[in-house]
Amino acid sequence: MNMMDVSVIIPxxxxxxxxxxxxxSIYEQVKHKKNIIVVDNHSSDNSIAEINKxxxxxxxxANDKNVGFAAAVNIGIMLCDTEYVILLNNDAxxxxxxxxxxxxxxxxxxxxxxxxxKMLQYSNPSLIDDAGDHFTLMGWAxxxxxxDRSEQHNKEKVIFSxxxxxxxxxxxxFEEMGYFDEKFFAYLEDVDIGFRANLFGYRNVYCPQxxxxxxxxxxxxxxxxxxxxxxxxxxxNVYLIVKNLPLILLIIHFPLYLIGFIIKLCYxxxxxxxxxxxxGLLEGIKNIHSVRRVKFRLKNIRGYIRAEYLMCKAxxxxxxxxxxxxxx
Numbered sequence: 001m002n003m004m005d006v007s008v009i010i011p012x013x014x015x016x017x018x019x020x021x022x023x024x025s026i027y028e029q030v031k032h033k034k035n036i037i038v039v040d041n042h043s044s045d046n047s048i049a050e051i052n053k054x055x056x057x058x059x060x061x062a063n064d065k066n067v068g069f070a071a072a073v074n075i076g077i078m079l080c081d082t083e084y085v086i087l088l089n090n091d092a093x094x095x096x097x098x099x100x101x102x103x104x105x106x107x108x109x110x111x112x113x114x115x116x117x118k119m120l121q122y123s124n125p126s127l128i129d130d131a132g133d134h135f136t137l138m139g140w141a142x143x144x145x146x147x148d149r150s151e152q153h154n155k156e157k158v159i160f161s162x163x164x165x166x167x168x169x170x171x172x173x174f175e176e177m178g179y180f181d182e183k184f185f186a187y188l189e190d191v192d193i194g195f196r197a198n199l200f201g202y203r204n205v206y207c208p209q210x211x212x213x214x215x216x217x218x219x220x221x222x223x224x225x226x227x228x229x230x231x232x233x234x235x236x237n238v239y240l241i242v243k244n245l246p247l248i249l250l251i252i253h254f255p256l257y258l259i260g261f262i263i264k265l266c267y268x269x270x271x272x273x274x275x276x277x278x279x280g281l282l283e284g285i286k287n288i289h290s291v292r293r294v295k296f297r298l299k300n301i302r303g304y305i306r307a308e309y310l311m312c313k314a315x316x317x318x319x320x321x322x323x324x325x326x327x328x
Contacts, residue, residue, distance in 0.1 A: 004103040005031045006168065008086045009076030011069055013041040015090035016050045018215065023055055025093040026086075029100075033057040037076045041066040068185035073164065077174055089165040091215035092119070101209035102168040105156070113202035114169045114194065116162035117210040118153060126150055129214045132159030132206040133191050134314035137253060138260030139241055141191045142318060144206070154208045160310045161194020162204050166212040173202060181239070183291070187229065188236040195244045198307040199300055230273045231280035234264075238284025239291050246296040249304075 008030055012019055023036060030036055036058040040048055042065050051060060061075055073087055084106055086099065098117070106115045119130040131145035131153040143163070145153045162169075164180075167190075177200045180189045194204045241257065242250070261281065268277040296304075 004029070004084075004099045005035075005082055006084045006086055006099060006103060007035040007037060007076075007080040007082045007171075008088055009073055009080075010036070010038045010088050010090055011041065011072035011076070012038055012043060012047055012090045013066055014043045014045045014047065016043070016045040016047040018091045019047055020050055020054050021093055022088065022090050023051065023058065025095075026088065026098065027055070029094070029096075029098060034059050035080070035082060037061065037079055039063065039072040039076045041068070041072055068182065069164075070180040070184050070186065070189040071182040074179045074182065077169075077171065077179060080171060083171060084168050085171050086168045087164045087166070088212075089214065089216070091122075092166050093122070093213045094166070095211040095213070098210050098212060099168075101207050105205060105207050106168050106170060109203075110170075111201070111203050112170065112205055113173050113197040114162040114167050114204045115207045115210075116159060116204065117166040117212050118150070118206075118208045119163060119166055119212050119214045119216075120150060122213045122215045125213055128153055129216055130163045130165065131208070132157070132204070133161045133163050133194065134317070135160045135191055135195065135240075135311055136260070136315040136318055137256050137311050138263070138315060139237060139253075139257040140260055140264065140318070141188060141237070141240075142314075144317075153206075156208065157206050158310070159194075159204050159206045160198070160307075160314060161191045162206075164190035164193075165214060165216070166210075170202075173197065173200075176200065181243070181292070184236045184239060185232060187233040188240055192236075192240050192244070195240065195307065196294055198310065199244060199294055199303040201300060201303045203306075225268075225271060225273055227273065227276040230268060231276040231283070234277045234280030235284040235287075236280075238281060238288070242284075242288050243291045243293045244307075246304075249308075 039061045102115045116132045121127045121129045128145035128148045130143040135141045
């Protein structure tokens with residue numbers, strides 16, 4: 001196998017039952033094993049001991065507290081000296097020949113910031129878990145292809161952002177526009193970095209040839225929603241919008257955002273998570289002043305136009321897909 005010179009960063013928190021299988025799945029595809037970097041967020045389940053039983057030549061960073069996903073991957077990225085870095089969830093298991101298509105795609109065009117893989121549901125690999133992330137004019141982020149059959153997403157395409165659960169990134173762009181926003185802690189930080197890349201004139205693309213099995217919320221034992229996840233996600237949703245859009249676009253989009261948040265609130269009320277969703281929104285609004293906003297630059301106007309186009313496209317696909325499934 002032609003091994004690519006990339007770094008792989010795997011953030012981990014209490015993932016002892018998955019982490020070795022995750023590392024094993026990608027181990028032979030990485031040229032220099034020390035470039036496999038596990039950043040452990042102070043796990044209490046002997047994750048590090050489990051790793052050391054099998055892998056002695058990879059790099060392990062042991063944090064003294066849980067700093068969250070965003071900070072963990074930033075630590076890993078700043079340790080790298082390779083041109084490209086792959087981020088991989090600890091419950092994601094790559095298939096053979098995973099790195100090569102990602103590497104070839106991102107290496108083909110310097111305007112590409114990230115390449116997202118085809119993430120398949122671990123419990124049913126014929127179904128999509130994530131085929132890239134999108135962001136709508138209603139203020140919602142969603143996973144492209146979630147629940148679709150795998151063959152429906154076999155074409156390369158431009159996406160709004162890559163899912164950081166299994167994607168490759170151009171490392172030097174982080175130095176140009178900033179790293180993952182650690183204020184997010186977890187959830188939507190990958191959409192935020194993808195949003196920022198669009199504004200800076202870069203593209204995010206989807207590569208269907210790179211496949212990975214992802215446990216995530218596809219397995220019966222995992223939780224799709226929790227009070228913590230709903231609250232943090234809704235808070236981060238506010239951060240995401242406020243920090244990336246200039247004032248004029250915030251004003252123009254505000255009516256749609258208001259409608260979108262009301263619809264989402266009704267959705268979570270029906271699921272029994274109305275209170276944490278509302279608390280998250282209020283927390284986000286309260287802390288708006290502390291959000292580090294992306295400075296508007298006229299030279300990046302094409303990036304703003306592209307982001308608007310992608311949001312319009314994502315909104316159309318979201319509602320047309322919902323209508324199709326309703327009528328089917």
